[in-house]
Amino acid sequence: MGKRIERVVTTKPSYFFLTPPDRLRRALEGRRVEALARAGKYLVADLGRGDRLLLHLGMTGQLFSSEATSVRLLSATARASLEPNAQRAFEPDEHTHLAFTLEGGGPRVFFRDVRKFGKVQWIEKGESNARLDRLGPDALHFTGEALFRANRGRRIAIKSMLLDQSVAAGVGNIYADEALFLAGVRPGRAAKRVTRRECEAITAGLHKVLRRSIETGGSSISDYVAPDGADGGYQDERRVYGRKDEPCRVCSSPIKRRVIAQRSSHYCARCQR
Numbered sequence: 001m002g003k004r005i006e007r008v009v010t011t012k013p014s015y016f017f018l019t020p021p022d023r024l025r026r027a028l029e030g031r032r033v034e035a036l037a038r039a040g041k042y043l044v045a046d047l048g049r050g051d052r053l054l055l056h057l058g059m060t061g062q063l064f065s066s067e068a069t070s071v072r073l074l075s076a077t078a079r080a081s082l083e084p085n086a087q088r089a090f091e092p093d094e095h096t097h098l099a100f101t102l103e104g105g106g107p108r109v110f111f112r113d114v115r116k117f118g119k120v121q122w123i124e125k126g127e128s129n130a131r132l133d134r135l136g137p138d139a140l141h142f143t144g145e146a147l148f149r150a151n152r153g154r155r156i157a158i159k160s161m162l163l164d165q166s167v168a169a170g171v172g173n174i175y176a177d178e179a180l181f182l183a184g185v186r187p188g189r190a191a192k193r194v195t196r197r198e199c200e201a202i203t204a205g206l207h208k209v210l211r212r213s214i215e216t217g218g219s220s221i222s223d224y225v226a227p228d229g230a231d232g233g234y235q236d237e238r239r240v241y242g243r244k245d246e247p248c249r250v251c252s253s254p255i256k257r258r259v260i261a262q263r264s265s266h267y268c269a270r271c272q273r
Contacts, residue, residue, distance in 0.1 A: 004032045007101040009092075016097050016113060018054075018121035027122045028053065028100075040135045040169025050125025054132070058117030060223040066090065066108040068229025072220065073112070090229075114223070139170040140210055144200030151191040151199065158194050159187035160261040162202070171206065174219055174234075177241040177266050179205035186272040187265040188258060212237065240266040 008028045010021035017024065028047075035046040043063070045053040057063060062073065073090045090110070092099055098111035098120055111120065123129050137146065150167050151158070161167055162176040171179075180187050182205030185198050194202070218224055218232030221242065225231065235242075239249055244257040248268040257266050 001033060001035065003102040003104060003106075005029055005100050006103050009099040009101075011094065011097045014097070014116055016116040016118060016120065018119050024098075024120065024122055027051070038170075039132055040138065040165055041172070042132065042135075044132075052123040054119070054121040054123055054129065055111065056119040056131075057224075058113060058115070058119065060115045061111065061113040061118030062223060062225055063109070063111050064090075064225055064227050064229055066110060068225065068227065070225050070229035070231070072223055072225050072231070073229065134166050135169040136165065136167045137169065139168045139175075139206055142168040142203050142206065144196065144203045147203055148194075148196045148199040151194055154191040156191055157188045157260050158185060158191045158202070159263075159265050161191045162206075163261065163263065168206075170210070173263050173265075174221075174238070174241045175206065175209050175213065178209040178239055179203075181205075181240045181267060181272060182208065184272050186267050186269075187260055189273075209234075240268060242266065 005028050008025045010017070010025060013021055019027070031047045031051070033045050034048045037044045037046065041056060043055040045055070047053060055063065064073070068090060092110060093112075095114045096110050096112045097116070097118075100109040102109070111118065121129070121131075136142075147161070147168070151161060154161065159176055159180065162171050162179070163173065165171075177187060179202055183198060183201035185194060185202060213219060213232070213234040216233035216237065217226055217230060219235045219238075220231035221235050240255050243255045243266060245254050247253065248255055248271060251268065251270045253268055253270040255266055256269055257264060259265065
C-alpha cells in the first residue's frame with residue numbers, strides 16, 4: 001500500500017477491459033495506490049485525487065503476487081504434466097491480462113483470468129459507476145428484515161434473490177447454498193413464501209458462512225488462490241455445495257442438485273423445506 005505504479009502491461013482489448021488497455025496504462029502509470037476497499041465482490045483501489053480502479057475477479061480471475069506458486073496458476077496442460085503437489089514459479093502467459101510493476105523493485109502484481117469473466121475499469125474523480133451504484137447493502141450487514149421486505153410478492157426462487165447483488169452485495173453461489181442449508185430453506189422455494197423468521201435464519205447463516213470463509217481464506221475449488229498463491233480452506237467445510245449424491249452431514253440423505261437461474265444449486269431434501 002502506498003507504492004507508486006511504475007509500469008503497466010496488458011493484453012490486447014477484450015471484454016475483460018471495461019476501460020480500453022491503452023487508456024488504462026496511461027491512467028495508471030505513475031499513480032500511487034493509497035488504499036484498497038471492498039464493495040460486495042468488487043475490489044476498489046483508491047489512487048488519490050478522487051480516481052479509482054475497479055477490479056472484479058469474475059468466476060475464474062486470479063489476483064496474486066509474482067512470488068506466488070500454485071498449480072492453480074498453471075494451464076490444465078501444465079497441471080497434467082506435474083507430479084502430485086508439485087509447484088513452479090509463475091510466468092505471465094496469454095491469460096495474464098494485467099501486470100503491475102511497483103516502485104522499489106518488489107514483487108509484481110498479476111491479474112490473470114482464463115475465461116475473461118473478470119473486469120477492470122478506471123473511474124475518474126466525480127464519475128458515477130453503474131456497477132457500484134446498483135449494489136445493495138453488504139452481505140455481512142444484511143438483515144433478515146431487509147430480506148423479508150425484498151421478498152414480498154416475488155415469485156422468483158429465494159436462491160435467485162440471494163444472488164441478486166442489488167439485494168445484498170457479495171453473496172456468491174457457494175455461500176447462498178450453504179446459508180440456505182443452515183436455515184433449513186430449499187433454494188427453489190418462491191421468495192414470497194419465505195417467512196420473516198426464515199429470513200432471519202438465512203441472513204444469520206450468510207453471516208456465519210461468509211465470516212468462516214474469510215477466516216479460512218475462501219474456497220479453492222478450481223481456480224481461486226490468495227494473493228500469495230495459497231489455497232483457501234472453506235471448500236473442506238461445505239455442507240451441501242458440490243456434494244451431489246454424497247450423504248448429508250446431518251441426516252445422511254443424499255445431497256440433491258438442481259439448476260436455478262442457470263446456477264447449480266445443492267440442498268438436502270430432508271433438512272430443507
